[in-house]
Amino acid sequence: MSIxxxxxxxxxxxxxxxxxxxxMLIGVTIFIALVGMFALNLRLSYLKQTASESEEQNAYxxxxxxxxxxxxxxxxxxxxxRSNCIDLDKVMMxxxxxxxxxxxxxxxxxxxRILYPTSIREEIECNLNNYPAKCNxxxxxxxxxxDKGTFVALCKKELKEDEIVDVxxxxxxxxxxxxEY
Amino acid sequence: MKENLIKKNKRAQDHKISKRxxxxxxxxxxxDEMVGFxxxxxxxxxxxxAFVAVMVNNNKxxxxxxxxxxxxxxxxxxxxxxxxxxxxxxxxxDLIFECGNNAKCENQRESCAVLKGTLEDITSRSWxxxxxxxxxxxxxTIVVDSREIIIPIxxxxxxxxxxxxxxITELTKKSSKAExxxxxxx
Numbered sequence: 001m002s003i004x005x006x007x008x009x010x011x012x013x014x015x016x017x018x019x020x021x022x023x024m025l026i027g028v029t030i031f032i033a034l035v036g037m038f039a040l041n042l043r044l045s046y047l048k049q050t051a052s053e054s055e056e057q058n059a060y061x062x063x064x065x066x067x068x069x070x071x072x073x074x075x076x077x078x079x080x081x082r083s084n085c086i087d088l089d090k091v092m093m094x095x096x097x098x099x100x101x102x103x104x105x106x107x108x109x110x111x112x113r114i115l116y117p118t119s120i121r122e123e124i125e126c127n128l129n130n131y132p133a134k135c136n137x138x139x140x141x142x143x144x145x146x147d148k149g150t151f152v153a154l155c156k157k158e159l160k161e162d163e164i165v166d167v168x169x170x171x172x173x174x175x176x177x178x179x180e181y
Numbered sequence: 182m183k184e185n186l187i188k189k190n191k192r193a194q195d196h197k198i199s200k201r202x203x204x205x206x207x208x209x210x211x212x213d214e215m216v217g218f219x220x221x222x223x224x225x226x227x228x229x230x231a232f233v234a235v236m237v238n239n240n241k242x243x244x245x246x247x248x249x250x251x252x253x254x255x256x257x258x259x260x261x262x263x264x265x266x267x268x269x270x271x272x273x274x275d276l277i278f279e280c281g282n283n284a285k286c287e288n289q290r291e292s293c294a295v296l297k298g299t300l301e302d303i304t305s306r307s308w309x310x311x312x313x314x315x316x317x318x319x320x321x322t323i324v325v326d327s328r329e330i331i332i333p334i335x336x337x338x339x340x341x342x343x344x345x346x347x348x349i350t351e352l353t354k355k356s357s358k359a360e361x362x363x364x365x366x367x
Binding site for chain 1: 215219233248249256261269270272307
């Protein structure tokens with residue numbers, strides 16, 4: 001081979017090697033980028049699950065907080081101070097004047113359901129005439145759909161055998177966040 | 182002389198051919214290196230993905246919150262039963278201790294029978310358990326002074342590894358101690 005040909009071949013050899021390295025680096029970069037995107041996708045799906053569990057926890061805590069607020073709680077009206085206890089008489093009075101409390105708790109919906117004992121299968125809204133024996137639903141603030149609810153004791157003073165007794169039932173209070181969905 | 186020249190030329194030509202071959206081999210060596218490096222990168226990427234997958238799976242095992250179960254137990258303990266003693270209708274928490282003493286209600290019903298019936302009704306109304314339901318099963322156990330006072334209330338299956346239970350609820354009355362255990366399987 002002539003020297004000129006050899007020199008040109010050597011130059012091309014170096015250029016070819018540089019091209020090879022460049023393509024390899026591009027390929028490696030794209031591959032690492034794909035791996036990173038895959039890992040990020042996995043991480044985000046985990047974050048979504050965590051966020052969902054956190055929202056559920058917040059809903060439970062908020063329902064519990066409202067149930068224990070002075071407007072709802074039994075306080076010491078039924079003997080010793082109770083937690084997770086809602087005074088049904090208080091709630092029915094609150095329901096009558098709810099317009100003054102619409103934005104008080106920062107939620108868009110509050111509902112109480114009487115779970116036990118009740119023989120009523122369909123939803124019957126409670127009013128001052130039929131509660132609590134002939135109804136099973138107390139809508140404080142109406143809303144379409146609710147977040148999680150928490151169990152509560154629903155207590156009331158009732159007349160039994162000519163004496164006033166404390167009677168507690170099992171129910172659930174449901175809360176709806178404001179501005180969600 | 183001529184033969185020597187011819188031989189020299191042939192050797193020279195062979196030498197040139199071998200240089201060409203050598204050049205070709207050198208360029209192919211670069212390609213081989215590239216392929217080898219690419220394979221190393223692929224293997225490293227697979228290892229990294231496996232590591233990330235294991236890490237994420239470990240992080241998914243979060244502590245399950247028990248607010249709902251705890252609220253259920255606390256609310257159930259306040260439920261007023263049909264058992265009357267000394268002119269007072271007992272709630273579930275008081276009835277537990279009376280059952281521990283094998284006492285009878287004023288209507289001559291066994292306190293333990295009233296307690297078991299009440300708890301069975303309450304749990305079945307509050308938790309719908311079944312294979313196709315979100316709640317697969319539940320178990321309600323009450324122990325007074327280290328003795329199970331009623332047969333545990335069980336519904337559904339307990340094969341699921343996901344469950345929620347209340348922190349042990351302890352009640353004390355006079356010298357007796359009651360422990361309530363409630364576990365829900367998802």
